[in-house]
Amino acid sequence: MSATTIGLIFGAATLMAMFSGLPIAYALGAVALLFMYFFMPASALDTVTQNVYEEMASVTLLSIPLFILKGAAIGKSRAGQDLYAAMHVWMGRIPGGLGIANVFACALFAAMAGSSPATCSAIGSAGIPEMRKRGYSPGFAAGIIAAGGTLGILLPPSITMILYAVASEQSLGRLFLAGIGPGILLVAMFASYAVFRYRKERSCASAGSPLLSIETFSVREKFEMLPRVLPFVILLIGVMVALYGGYATPSETAGLGAVLALTLIAVVYGMWRPRDVSPILASTIKESTMLMFIIGMSLLFSYVMSYLHISQAVAQGIVELQLSRWFLLAAILLLVVALGFFLPPVSIILMTAPIILPPLKAAGFDLIWFGVLMTIVMETGLIHPPVGLNIFVIKNIAPDIMLKDIIWGVLPFVILMLLAVVLIALMPSIATGLPNLLMGLPTR
Amino acid sequence: MHALHLFALKLNRSLAKLHGMLLALGMLSLLAAAVVLTYSVFARYFFKLTTDWQDEAAVFCLVGTTFLCAGQVQMLRGHIGIEAIKGLLPVRLEQARYFLIDLTALVFCSFFAWKSWTLCHEAWAENYTTSSSWGPPLWIPYALMAMGVSVLALQLLAQTLMFGGVVPSKDHPK
Numbered sequence: 046m047s048a049t050t051i052g053l054i055f056g057a058a059t060l061m062a063m064f065s066g067l068p069i070a071y072a073l074g075a076v077a078l079l080f081m082y083f084f085m086p087a088s089a090l091d092t093v094t095q096n097v098y099e100e101m102a103s104v105t106l107l108s109i110p111l112f113i114l115k116g117a118a119i120g121k122s123r124a125g126q127d128l129y130a131a132m133h134v135w136m137g138r139i140p141g142g143l144g145i146a147n148v149f150a151c152a153l154f155a156a157m158a159g160s161s162p163a164t165c166s167a168i169g170s171a172g173i174p175e176m177r178k179r180g181y182s183p184g185f186a187a188g189i190i191a192a193g194g195t196l197g198i199l200l201p202p203s204i205t206m207i208l209y210a211v212a213s214e215q216s217l218g219r220l221f222l223a224g225i226g227p228g229i230l231l232v233a234m235f236a237s238y239a240v241f242r243y244r245k246e247r248s249c250a251s252a253g254s255p256l257l258s259i260e261t262f263s264v265r266e267k268f269e270m271l272p273r274v275l276p277f278v279i280l281l282i283g284v285m286v287a288l289y290g291g292y293a294t295p296s297e298t299a300g301l302g303a304v305l306a307l308t309l310i311a312v313v314y315g316m317w318r319p320r321d322v323s324p325i326l327a328s329t330i331k332e333s334t335m336l337m338f339i340i341g342m343s344l345l346f347s348y349v350m351s352y353l354h355i356s357q358a359v360a361q362g363i364v365e366l367q368l369s370r371w372f373l374l375a376a377i378l379l380l381v382v383a384l385g386f387f388l389p390p391v392s393i394i395l396m397t398a399p400i401i402l403p404p405l406k407a408a409g410f411d412l413i414w415f416g417v418l419m420t421i422v423m424e425t426g427l428i429h430p431p432v433g434l435n436i437f438v439i440k441n442i443a444p445d446i447m448l449k450d451i452i453w454g455v456l457p458f459v460i461l462m463l464l465a466v467v468l469i470a471l472m473p474s475i476a477t478g479l480p481n482l483l484m485g486l487p488t489r
Numbered sequence: 490m491h492a493l494h495l496f497a498l499k500l501n502r503s504l505a506k507l508h509g510m511l512l513a514l515g516m517l518s519l520l521a522a523a524v525v526l527t528y529s530v531f532a533r534y535f536f537k538l539t540t541d542w543q544d545e546a547a548v549f550c551l552v553g554t555t556f557l558c559a560g561q562v563q564m565l566r567g568h569i570g571i572e573a574i575k576g577l578l579p580v581r582l583e584q585a586r587y588f589l590i591d592l593t594a595l596v597f598c599s600f601f602a603w604k605s606w607t608l609c610h611e612a613w614a615e616n617y618t619t620s621s622s623w624g625p626p627l628w629i630p631y632a633l634m635a636m637g638v639s640v641l642a643l644q645l646l647a648q649t650l651m652f653g654g655v656v657p658s659k660d661h662p663k
Contacts, residue, residue, distance in 0.1 A: 065574075296547065301527045
């Protein structure tokens with residue numbers, strides 16, 4: 046049987062297993078095992094556990110549970126509300142400042158916590174009620190938080206980027222840095238839209254609407270907010286210095302970040318008792334175990350695809366189509382969008398990397414730059430239906446906002462993110478400029 | 490059928506207690522990994538000590554946490570899947586679908602558990618170690634993997650028997 050035929054059966058079996066509702070990790074593992082049994086030597090089945098262990102026992106991959114721990118520690122403390130309150134006070138006088146405060150708070154929190162749902166939950170639980178109290182429409186309030194939360198998978202330390210670095214064999218340090226420029230671009234675009242939207246909603250506001258009132262804060266009030274926020278900003282900077290100053294490897298940075306985050310919440314919020322810390326550890330274990338199982342089985346799945354020459358045949362087939370490089374890029378990004386309807390970023394990266402990266406490399410694209418584009422495209426998957434994880438997080442924290450309003454509210458942000466993808470495609474230095482500046486040009 | 494259901498419930502209750510203990514162990518192990526890696530940074534830069542064991546020790550801790558707590562995550566139905574057809578089928582077919590999902594996962598995890606114990610035994614008998622200068626024995630992480638996947642398989646067995654038995658549909662995870 047040719048590799049193409051096996052590939053078609055493999056693809057069909059994977060789709061069937063996944064759409065049956067079988068958890069993704071088991072679906073990938075079971076399909077891999079089935080094809081090992083039928084198409085690979087019997088000895089392959091004997092080494093299946095060793096393969097999974099060796100793939101999972103990578104110190105880079107195992108930094109993921111520790112980054113999740115760092116995020117959970119910050120996410121379960123009052124840091125999100127404090128950060129939001131500080132941004133609100135400092136930006137209160139700017140027209141549309143409340144919206145901007147939400148975007149900035151989301152970006153900072155996302156960079157500290159590295160998790161989109163945690164960002165939505167932490168900032169949204171304070172930000173959405175405040176925006177609604179100030180007269181903003183519920184859809185916009187929900188949309189800005191859902192979109193701001195997606196920055197968690199773009200800004201370092203991003204778990205999505207860690208997986209992409211492993212799958213594409215690119216430098217994790219470079220990838221983390223490459224996410225910063227596009228992250229700032231998205232923050233600027235979201236903030237500009239917040240100002241535009243504020244003006245629009247204000248011009249339509251009736252007399253007596255809270256949107257027409259201007260809130261002022263004294264200098265004292267502003268400075269009183271700082272002591273609760275600065276330690277976390279120092280943590281954010283400290284972790285980056287440890288990583289890029291050459292003091293710690295990415296996994297050590299993850300461990301250090303987790304210990305510092307736990308220490309900070311103990312000192313700032315008094316969260317040091319076992320009853321405070323155990324929910325943080327339990328939620329970390331739940332999320333990281335689920336992710337690590339998907340990762341382990343995805344790697345087994347990719348190994349089988351590679352052994353049976355499926356990924357090579359598909360990649361070769363794409364190269365032989367001789368598509369123009371931009372058409373190839375657009376087609377691949379559309380595929381990522383389509384997969385984002387059903388799959389989390391973790392699975393998309395690990396399942397597609399062996400197929401899509403060789404043709405992109407052959408077409409001369411920089412894989413660091415592509416990683417950023419792919420991440421932003423996957424970010425949109427977090428806020429568009431049917432998966433749209435962040436939409437459901439928002440629905441959870443603001444149950445009285447209609448799902449229809451949330452979806453309409455996030456739509457402008459999806460368009461802005463796709464616009465950012467076009468801008469970064471046209472000006473790659475938005476992504477590659479910072480890593481090239483700080484780490485030198487990559488060796489080819 | 491009733492006896493099977495009672496057995497599944499008893500098994501589930503016993504496993505819940507075991508998961509509680511394994512979760513506590515997993516929490517300590519997760520904290521230990523974070524502390525070991527932090528120590529590694531301080532040991533290298535402040536005390537100029539060599540750091541040859543920290544990465545592997547952290548990997549063992551984190552592998553242990555991942556596998557030992559997999560059963561507890563399964564008990565909470567924490568492994569995500571695509572639920573595109575959820576709610577589209579009649580109740581009985583939906584129950585049959587859940588039964589088949591759990592059964593498939595059970596078969597897969599049972600095979601994985603069996604092969605993990607084989608690997609662990611081989612590493613013990615042949616005295617396999619990692620390739621680093623520290624060279625700890627590999628049966629340790631393999632045993633953690635084997636134990637964890639075995640507990641996961643037992644959890645899946647309990648869940649398979651419950652959905653295949655006479656558990657009313659209101660007990661189904663939403």
